[in-house]
Amino acid sequence: MNKNLGELFRRRAYITPDVEAIVDLAKDQRFSYAQVNERINALGHSLAARGVKRGDRVAMLLFNGIEFIDTFYAAAKLGAVAVPLNWRLVADELAFILKDCGATSLIYGVEFIDAVADLHDRGGAATDITNWIEVGPADKRQVWADPYDSLISEGDTAEPDCPSDNDDLMFIMYTSGTTGLPKGVMHTHNTIFGAQNNVLTTMDLGPRDRYLIVLPLFHVGALTPIVSAMHCGTSVVLMRQFDPVGMWDVIEKERIATTLAVPAMLNFMLTVPDFDKRDLSALRNILSGASPVPAALIEKYKAYGIEIEQVYGMTETGGPGCYIGGKDAIERAGSTGRGYMMTDVRVVDDDLNDVPPGEPGQILLRGDHNMIGYWNRPDATAETLRDGWLHTGDVAIMDKDGFVTMHDRIKDMVISGGENVYPAEIENVLLQHDGVADVAVIGQPSEIWGESTFAVVVRKDDSTTEAEIMKYCDGKMASFKAPKGVAFIDVIPRNPTGKPLKRVLREQFPGPALS
Numbered sequence: 001m002n003k004n005l006g007e008l009f010r011r012r013a014y015i016t017p018d019v020e021a022i023v024d025l026a027k028d029q030r031f032s033y034a035q036v037n038e039r040i041n042a043l044g045h046s047l048a049a050r051g052v053k054r055g056d057r058v059a060m061l062l063f064n065g066i067e068f069i070d071t072f073y074a075a076a077k078l079g080a081v082a083v084p085l086n087w088r089l090v091a092d093e094l095a096f097i098l099k100d101c102g103a104t105s106l107i108y109g110v111e112f113i114d115a116v117a118d119l120h121d122r123g124g125a126a127t128d129i130t131n132w133i134e135v136g137p138a139d140k141r142q143v144w145a146d147p148y149d150s151l152i153s154e155g156d157t158a159e160p161d162c163p164s165d166n167d168d169l170m171f172i173m174y175t176s177g178t179t180g181l182p183k184g185v186m187h188t189h190n191t192i193f194g195a196q197n198n199v200l201t202t203m204d205l206g207p208r209d210r211y212l213i214v215l216p217l218f219h220v221g222a223l224t225p226i227v228s229a230m231h232c233g234t235s236v237v238l239m240r241q242f243d244p245v246g247m248w249d250v251i252e253k254e255r256i257a258t259t260l261a262v263p264a265m266l267n268f269m270l271t272v273p274d275f276d277k278r279d280l281s282a283l284r285n286i287l288s289g290a291s292p293v294p295a296a297l298i299e300k301y302k303a304y305g306i307e308i309e310q311v312y313g314m315t316e317t318g319g320p321g322c323y324i325g326g327k328d329a330i331e332r333a334g335s336t337g338r339g340y341m342m343t344d345v346r347v348v349d350d351d352l353n354d355v356p357p358g359e360p361g362q363i364l365l366r367g368d369h370n371m372i373g374y375w376n377r378p379d380a381t382a383e384t385l386r387d388g389w390l391h392t393g394d395v396a397i398m399d400k401d402g403f404v405t406m407h408d409r410i411k412d413m414v415i416s417g418g419e420n421v422y423p424a425e426i427e428n429v430l431l432q433h434d435g436v437a438d439v440a441v442i443g444q445p446s447e448i449w450g451e452s453t454f455a456v457v458v459r460k461d462d463s464t465t466e467a468e469i470m471k472y473c474d475g476k477m478a479s480f481k482a483p484k485g486v487a488f489i490d491v492i493p494r495n496p497t498g499k500p501l502k503r504v505l506r507e508q509f510p511g512p513a514l515s
Contacts, residue, residue, distance in 0.1 A: 004166070013033040021235065023236070051104075062135065087111075090115060109134075167190055170187055194369035196228040201341040202320070211256070219315075260288065275304075289312060295428065323336075325337070337404065357400040366390065407425060414441075416449045435460050436469070444512060454485045454487070458489060
């Protein structure tokens with residue numbers, strides 16, 4: 001079977017041509033599957049006329065919207081490789097990625113013209129881009145850029161030739177680079193076919209549902225769900241950026257059945273006055289991932305009759321890893337669940353032996369959805385992919401029933417007095433304090449203990465003190481785990497997926513620890 005994602009979209013449009021496929025809220029436009037498929041074909045032919053061929057990299061600097069969908073699937077139909085770009089990056093960061101992957105085409109939104117113009121002015125030393133294609137009004141378009149709308153309106157809507165094999169690259173997605181230069185994660189049509197089938201055979205998502213995408217599509221936590229949803233004929237509603245009030249508005253008005261929000265978003269959504277007074281009868285659940293969901297947060301939503309189901313995965317797995325839903329999500333609040341339908345999960349020690357239930361270790365994942373490697377990084381690939389298992393770098397425990405509870409990243413673990421301390425465990429406790437809005441725990445060097453924990457807190461008001469935070473930990477955790485200091489800041493720096501940038505916090509609060 002041809003698993004090319006573009007061919008699969010053609011089949012979906014053939015089966016359900018009139019079903020609403022995309023609601024682009026920013027444009028206030030709605031598109032059926034047949035209409036989207038015609039746009040994809042038109043863009044594909046226009047790109048081919050500009051020299052894009054099998055294996056070429058097509059970079060995308062776009063907000064969530066119909067243009068992202070067009071471009072992603074048009075690349076698939078040409079056998080080209082999509083490269084979604086994080087639109088929060090500056091020109092220097094974008095230049096590294098574009099040069100690293102060797103992209104020759106860039107489709108960008110006019111909102112990012114300052115960074116793109118900078119790249120264009122630098123010439124070939126910065127990028128290999130020869131096709132500059134701008135999404136936006138004609139009166140703002142650069143003279144050196146082609147108008148996106150013309151590519152859609154002038155392109156042939158017949159199906160283009162689809163020369164790719166199942167093992168051809170479908171996209172390269174660069175990791176967030178929290179510990180250094182980003183790495184390009186390579187996924188093929190085969191691996192993403194495995195990822196979407198894993199989602200659809202594990203989670204409660206069907207053709208009559210309406211799925212809200214708020215996370216940016218340059219992240220696998222949004223891209224894989226949308227590919228999965230459209231594979232089964234779901235209607236997808238796209239928001240450009242997160243807004244807590246706007247999100248509840250959309251959930252109510254569009255009759256959303258399910259969506260995904262990282263824990264930080266869930267916290268902000270609870271601050272919206274009277275959100276529970278809205279008609280949320282269509283909302284079946286909210287999925288959450290990117291970082292462990294505190295049990296206290298799950299319980300708060302439970303009190304409003306909203307089920308939070310937790311997912312765990314990463315760019316390297318195309319999304320799937322572990323999932324928990326239904327009554328388990330309530331009864332085992334805090335767990336990220338068991339492996340997806342077609343994912344094998346192990347928790348191992350440093351010698352790669354399975355640890356006993358209840359003991360911490362590194363998570364290993366195996367499945368057809370794992371990446372094939374990092375672009376031009378054979379050493380990093382060999383370190384991460386070994387004997388069919390993906391070494392995640394995440395620490396967790398697995399109980400006797402196979403349910404996994406996340407602890408932390410190995411690199412974020414603090415070793416205090418010879419004891420392993422997982423900051424997420426401390427963060428979960430502190431988030432239950434009435435005066436704490438957000439928190440991240442890091443390690444600081446200690447002459448006595450080697451390292452000691454330090455809490456960086458966003459408080460709800462100025463009445464919460466350092467002494468109060470530290471006293472709150474008494475009796476709730478072992479003394480060696482408790483923070484030896486506290487700092488208050490306005491916002492925890494996070495990457496686009498909601499993960500705290502602890503590298504940044506360690507630079508901001510280097511210590512040494514007070515004890």
